[in-house]
Amino acid sequence: MNCDGVRDLLSAYLDGELSPGELLRVEQHLRRCHLCADEVDSLRQVVSLVASLDEVEVPATFHAQLHDRLVAIGPPVGVRRTPPAWQRQIRQWALPAAAAAAVVAVGLTGLQHTDGGKAGLEIKQGPVAVEPGPKPADQVATIVTPPPVVTQAPVQEQPQPGSDATPKPVAGTPNPTQSIDSPTPTGGGTKPSSDVTPAPLGATGTNPNAAYTVSFKQGVTPAESQPTMVAFTYTLEAKVADPAAMADLLMKKYAGRAEVTSVTTGKAVLGVVILADAATASLDLAYIKSALGQTVAEGEPVRADLAAQFRQAYQRLDSLDAERDRLSKATAGITDPDQTELAKAEFAAMEAQAAQAKLELANLEKTVAKSTILVNLSKQAQ
Amino acid sequence: MPRDGGGVNQVSKSLDELLVERAKRGDVEAFERLISQYEKKVYNVAYRLTGNHEDAGDVAQEAFLRVYNSLPEFRGDSSFATWLFRIVNNACLDELRKRKRQRVTSLDESVEVDDGEVVRQFADPSDGPEQALDRVELQRSVQESIMALDEEYRVVMVMRHMQGYSYNEIADTLGINIGTVKSRLNRAKHALKEMLVKLELLPPKVVYSGRRGRTHEL
Numbered sequence: 001m002n003c004d005g006v007r008d009l010l011s012a013y014l015d016g017e018l019s020p021g022e023l024l025r026v027e028q029h030l031r032r033c034h035l036c037a038d039e040v041d042s043l044r045q046v047v048s049l050v051a052s053l054d055e056v057e058v059p060a061t062f063h064a065q066l067h068d069r070l071v072a073i074g075p076p077v078g079v080r081r082t083p084p085a086w087q088r089q090i091r092q093w094a095l096p097a098a099a100a101a102a103v104v105a106v107g108l109t110g111l112q113h114t115d116g117g118k119a120g121l122e123i124k125q126g127p128v129a130v131e132p133g134p135k136p137a138d139q140v141a142t143i144v145t146p147p148p149v150v151t152q153a154p155v156q157e158q159p160q161p162g163s164d165a166t167p168k169p170v171a172g173t174p175n176p177t178q179s180i181d182s183p184t185p186t187g188g189g190t191k192p193s194s195d196v197t198p199a200p201l202g203a204t205g206t207n208p209n210a211a212y213t214v215s216f217k218q219g220v221t222p223a224e225s226q227p228t229m230v231a232f233t234y235t236l237e238a239k240v241a242d243p244a245a246m247a248d249l250l251m252k253k254y255a256g257r258a259e260v261t262s263v264t265t266g267k268a269v270l271g272v273v274i275l276a277d278a279a280t281a282s283l284d285l286a287y288i289k290s291a292l293g294q295t296v297a298e299g300e301p302v303r304a305d306l307a308a309q310f311r312q313a314y315q316r317l318d319s320l321d322a323e324r325d326r327l328s329k330a331t332a333g334i335t336d337p338d339q340t341e342l343a344k345a346e347f348a349a350m351e352a353q354a355a356q357a358k359l360e361l362a363n364l365e366k367t368v369a370k371s372t373i374l375v376n377l378s379k380q381a382q
Numbered sequence: 383m384p385r386d387g388g389g390v391n392q393v394s395k396s397l398d399e400l401l402v403e404r405a406k407r408g409d410v411e412a413f414e415r416l417i418s419q420y421e422k423k424v425y426n427v428a429y430r431l432t433g434n435h436e437d438a439g440d441v442a443q444e445a446f447l448r449v450y451n452s453l454p455e456f457r458g459d460s461s462f463a464t465w466l467f468r469i470v471n472n473a474c475l476d477e478l479r480k481r482k483r484q485r486v487t488s489l490d491e492s493v494e495v496d497d498g499e500v501v502r503q504f505a506d507p508s509d510g511p512e513q514a515l516d517r518v519e520l521q522r523s524v525q526e527s528i529m530a531l532d533e534e535y536r537v538v539m540v541m542r543h544m545q546g547y548s549y550n551e552i553a554d555t556l557g558i559n560i561g562t563v564k565s566r567l568n569r570a571k572h573a574l575k576e577m578l579v580k581l582e583l584l585p586p587k588v589v590y591s592g593r594r595g596r597t598h599e600l
Contacts (some may be wrong), residue, residue, distance in 0.1 A: 011568035015542065017549045045584055046575045049524045050543045058425045059435060066443050067414065070450055075408030078454040228418040279419070311397040314412070318400055361411065 003029075006036050014043055055280075060256055227279035229307040231367045234276075234285060235299035235374045238292040243270045243377035249291060250274065250375060254284075272375040277368075284373055295380065306364050313364065316357045320350050398462055406453045413450055420463065421446075423545075424470050430540050431474050433529040437481065445473035468555050471541060475556070478533040520583065527577040535570035542567060 006029045012018050013026050030037050240246045247270045251258050257275040276284050289296050324347070331343040395403075404412035417424075424445060429438035449469045456465055528536055541547045541555070549567075553560040578584045 007572075008565070008568055011571045012549070012564050014571075015549070015567070017564070042575050042579070042584055043571050046571055046578060047543055049520075049578065049583070050528065050539060050574070053430065053521055053524060053544070055422065055426050056429050056435075058422055059439060062425065062439055062442070063414075063421070065439070066446055067410065069443065069447060070410045070413065073447070073450065076406065076451045076453045078451060228415075279422070307397065310415070311400070314397060314400040314404065315395070317404070318395070365411075365415070 003033060003036055006030070006033070007039065010036070010040055010043055014040065014047060057256060228277060229310055229364075229368060230278035230303060230305050230371070232276075232278060232281065232301060232303040232371045233374060234281065234301045234372075235376070236285075236288060236292065236296055237299065237376045237378075238296040239378050239380040240292065240295070241380050243268070243379055246270075246292070246377050247272050250288065253287070253291075268379055270377040272377065274373045274375065275369075276371050276373050278371065281371070281373065288373065288375060292375070306368060309364055310361070313357050313361045317354060320354045320357070324350055399458070402453070402456065402458070402462065405450070406456075413453075416462070417446060417449070417466070420466060420470075424467075427470065427540060427545065428474055430525070430528065430544060431478060431533070431536055432481075433525060441474055441477045444477055445470040448473045467545070471537070471545075471555050475533065475537050478537070523581055523583055524578070527574050527581070530577060531570055531573060535566050535573070538563060538566045539570045539574075 006026055009018060009022055009026050013023070018026060030040065238246075247260050250272045251260065254274045259273050260270060261273045262269070262271040274284065274288075327343065327346060327350070331339075334340060334343065398416070401412045401416040405416055425438060425442045428442040428445065429435065432438050432441055449466055452469055456462070528539065531539065537556070538552055541552050542549075547555070549560050549563045552558075552563045556563075575584065579586055
């Protein structure tokens with residue numbers, strides 16, 4: 001085989017996509033022709049350069065813009081045909097306005113100092129602390145008779161403490177409801193808040209109050225969970241010669257998802273909070289550790305796979321959908337006022353449960369979105 | 383608590399199934415959760431194909447919108463990821479064809495003039511190419527070389543060497559035959575190689591004579 005013939009096959013040769021016959025001929029030729037062998041080397045370098053291009057960050061506005069456009073479409077109508085009218089009806093539970101406004105950021109780490117310096121990360125269970133929001137509009141749940149109509153049920157702003165108001169999850173999976181006071185990393189700019197200090201290092205696995213088992217299993221993820229359903233916080237502490245310069249470096253590297261959050265004037269600790277996701281966290285950690293150098297100490301990571309909770313919440317919504325359909329069929333055309341009242345009450349109860357499920361989902365999303373790498377920088381003693 | 387009536391059937395559904403079903407009925411949050419694990423990858427494919435963030439955002443959004451609108455046709459006979467990227471890659475290619483006019487430095491032109499001019503764009507010759515170009519510069523040059531390829535060639539390069547598709551998968555996804563995939567990738571790589579050699583990002587080594595038909599056998 002001559003060089004021209006081989007040259008056209010070199011790309012496929014490198015990609016391992018030659019037929020056995022072609023492969024044999026190319027290999028024979030390469031053994032004798034250093035011109036083509038050099039060409040293979042060059043092509044290999046080309047591929048390497050292309051394949052090693054860094055992943056770029058998705059701009060902050062992307063997600064919101066896409067969301068708006070999706071909402072404007074409504075249910076997908078298909079690209080080729082328009083489905084029949086009965087399929088097109090919006091069958092979803094609207095998150096009541098009040099509850100939507102009241103969704104509070106929840107996270108895994110209690111960044112607030114409690115009990116005066118108690119060692120370990122405090123993960124408290126308890127009712128979701130709800131910020132006061134706008135009052136819900138006065139709306140009354142109506143009977144769902146065909147065609148179905150989406151209504152908003154009034155929802156209490158303050159969910160009851162205790163477990164009565166919240167549907168109990170399947171045994172073994174705790175409810176992710178914690179009240180914390182965590183800084184919002186996406187604000188941009190420095191937020192000096194001397195009363196909020198990063199969580200101290202220490203073992204947390206045996207904390208009886210922990211809602212999650214704090215054990216870090218590297219590389220082991222349940223088959224069903226996606227990286228984007230894992231919520232975590234990694235904490236790194238390092239003594240560096242120039243904390244401000246190091247913070248600056250990290251801010252530049254993670255521009256758009258990093259923030260300097262705390263300055264404890266007594267110890268001169270700079271905290272850098274970097275938003276991360278489970279898919280890229282190990283890369284981020286490797287980079288940061290190499291930048292920090294020898295004195296980096298790693299705290300006990302907090303990591304929770306929330307796939308099960310997501311699934312439960314969606315299953316609940318799914319069941320409620322089925323229930324609502326059943327109820328609407330069963331109550332179609334009833335005239336007795338007492339029965340009507342009963343049906344209304346049933347429907348209102350389901351609306352409330354659906355709203356709760358939606359709230360849980362929103363909280364889960366927020367929890368995942370707050371996955372962070374905390375870097376605490378203090379000045380190295382000279 | 384959900385009542386018994388609906389309970390039995392629901393438990394067996396996987397989370398993805400639930401999300402797909404809800405997304406089909408217009409639950410935007412469910413759709414967003416479904417695509418959340420692909421968002422970064424899709425954006426990066428769009429970025430490498432368009433070369434800038436503004437176009438990447440538009441193209442990636444169009445791709446996701448097309449996925450959303452195609453949901454009624456998803457039957458679950460392939461994995462959601464496979465189905466999604468089939469739509470995404472085709473949507474990206476369609477968008478590229480629409481945007482014939484792109485912000486690309488025409489490397490073919492600049493490499494034909496005095497070599498010094500090309501080098502000056504990217505590096506100070508006195509530094510030596512390796513020192514002058516740090517990683518950011520290098521990646522920008524590679525990206526610009528990719529942009530100098532025609533979109534049909536660019537797409538197969540990205541699909542093979544950034545997304546990891548096999549030749550068969552590329553052929554299947556784009557609806558072309560495998561011989562076309564082979565020849566496009568071959569020409570794309572050779573073109574990239576020549577550009578990168580002229581940019582002094584690859585050592586020159588021995589270059590084939592431009593005249594085809596010349597045989598060289600030891």
